[in-house]
Amino acid sequence: MTNWQLFYGDGTQRYNLRHQNPDDEKGKNQKLEPKAFPAPPPWRKFHEIEDEQEKKEINQRWNDIQKLASSEENKRGRERGEKFRIDVEKTKSGEEEITAAGKEVLNAVNAAIYLRRPLLITGNPGSGKTSLAYAIAYELNLGSVLTWAITARSTLLDGLYRYDAIGRLQDAEKKEDQSIGDYITLGALGTAFLPSPLPRVLLIDEIDKSDINLPNDLLHIFEEGAFKIPELVRRVKQTTPLSVEDYRKKNRRDALSAEEEDKERWLINTEEVFTADGKIKAKIHGGTICCAEFPIVIMTSNGEREFPPAFLRRCLRVVMPDPKGEALKSIVKAHFGETAFKKTESEISKLIEDFEKIQNGDRTTDQLLNAVHLLTNHISLDALDKDGLRDLLFKSLSISEEL
Numbered sequence: 001m002t003n004w005q006l007f008y009g010d011g012t013q014r015y016n017l018r019h020q021n022p023d024d025e026k027g028k029n030q031k032l033e034p035k036a037f038p039a040p041p042p043w044r045k046f047h048e049i050e051d052e053q054e055k056k057e058i059n060q061r062w063n064d065i066q067k068l069a070s071s072e073e074n075k076r077g078r079e080r081g082e083k084f085r086i087d088v089e090k091t092k093s094g095e096e097e098i099t100a101a102g103k104e105v106l107n108a109v110n111a112a113i114y115l116r117r118p119l120l121i122t123g124n125p126g127s128g129k130t131s132l133a134y135a136i137a138y139e140l141n142l143g144s145v146l147t148w149a150i151t152a153r154s155t156l157l158d159g160l161y162r163y164d165a166i167g168r169l170q171d172a173e174k175k176e177d178q179s180i181g182d183y184i185t186l187g188a189l190g191t192a193f194l195p196s197p198l199p200r201v202l203l204i205d206e207i208d209k210s211d212i213n214l215p216n217d218l219l220h221i222f223e224e225g226a227f228k229i230p231e232l233v234r235r236v237k238q239t240t241p242l243s244v245e246d247y248r249k250k251n252r253r254d255a256l257s258a259e260e261e262d263k264e265r266w267l268i269n270t271e272e273v274f275t276a277d278g279k280i281k282a283k284i285h286g287g288t289i290c291c292a293e294f295p296i297v298i299m300t301s302n303g304e305r306e307f308p309p310a311f312l313r314r315c316l317r318v319v320m321p322d323p324k325g326e327a328l329k330s331i332v333k334a335h336f337g338e339t340a341f342k343k344t345e346s347e348i349s350k351l352i353e354d355f356e357k358i359q360n361g362d363r364t365t366d367q368l369l370n371a372v373h374l375l376t377n378h379i380s381l382d383a384l385d386k387d388g389l390r391d392l393l394f395k396s397l398s399i400s401e402e403l
């Protein structure tokens with residue numbers, strides 16, 4: 001029986017995911033196993049890309065997204081995804097095995113991908129909730145992660161797009177003739193719902209810090225997979241009566257072929273806007289954005305608040321376990337390399353042992369990595385210095401505990 005899993009959480013890229021037939025040779029990565037991306041449930045199907053002009057634009061933008069993901073600009077994101085490790089433990093035979101909690105996380109991620117549902121991840125600070133999103137994007141080659149960091153002031157519009165009305169007014173006073181699209185920038189949420197051959201990974205970080213209304217505000221876009229930009233919709237209403245013939249005359253075009261005429265019809269109500277991918281732009285037709293593949297939405301929470309039942313019903317939920325024992329060793333190896341780990345294995349094992357004694361969900365993996373780097377690397381310290389530095393680096397995150 002074919003393994004249903006797409007994501008394994010071990011930093012290994014296995015599949016060359018294809019939106020269509022995996023045997024199609026075009027653009028095939030010979031180093032990875034070709035695999036068709038799973039079809040959505042019937043009730044989670046969204047925009048079907050049929051227009052040839054739209055297909056060309058979407059495929060070109062996807063190629064640009066892949067280039068961005070492999071660029072120096074995204075190096076830290078790639079490394080973060082590559083070094084993520086799911087929770088493991090040692091068996092009696094000495095082999096590493098994924099823990100029950102780790103398997104639950106893997107099942108939740110893969111089920112969310114198959115069902116096209118958002119995934120709400122709770123857990124202690126430093127347990128790897130945020131890094132999980134980067135791991136999914138890295139393992140499945142889905143481009144760079146789109147990140148929306150939530151604060152108490154965040155609104156749905158912040159995530160969707162920003163319209164620079166003042167900038168447009170200032171340019172109008174200077175009589176500078178620019179498209180309205182030059183003043184619109186999609187946020188991480190809006191960019192994630194642009195149509196694409198494969199889903200983007202969207203990280204909505206610390207959603208429990210949001211205003212009480214934001215989770216409910218997200219429900220519509222999570223259900224419909226689409227949203228409108230009113231500033232562009234109004235423009236469409238104004239230009240709809242404009243025929244291709246009038247458009248051609250206005251732009252001093254000669255007679256067009258049937259293919260060129262189809263392209264002109266598409267362009268009449270199309271605007272190019274900026275996206276959360278920086279220099280990469282997107283063409284919006286009719287003022288509406290509708291996803292072709294529902295994004296892989298990872299929402300993190302530190303468990304600081306409850307969410308409405310209607311919101312929870314539409315999400316898959318899982319708790320990220322605190323890494324312990326072999327899982328911590330696996331994380332250290334991933335960050336420092338097998339060779340460096342073996343050179344100072346006894347010291348690292350002692351640090352991990354000391355860390356586990358006081359972990360209790362109140363220390364983060366970052367603190368352990370800092371201690372490993374400082375206390376086992378290039379620094380000559382006597383025992384007293386080492387103990388003092390270890391205690392400093394392993395301090396509790398709770399202020400009350402320090403008082």
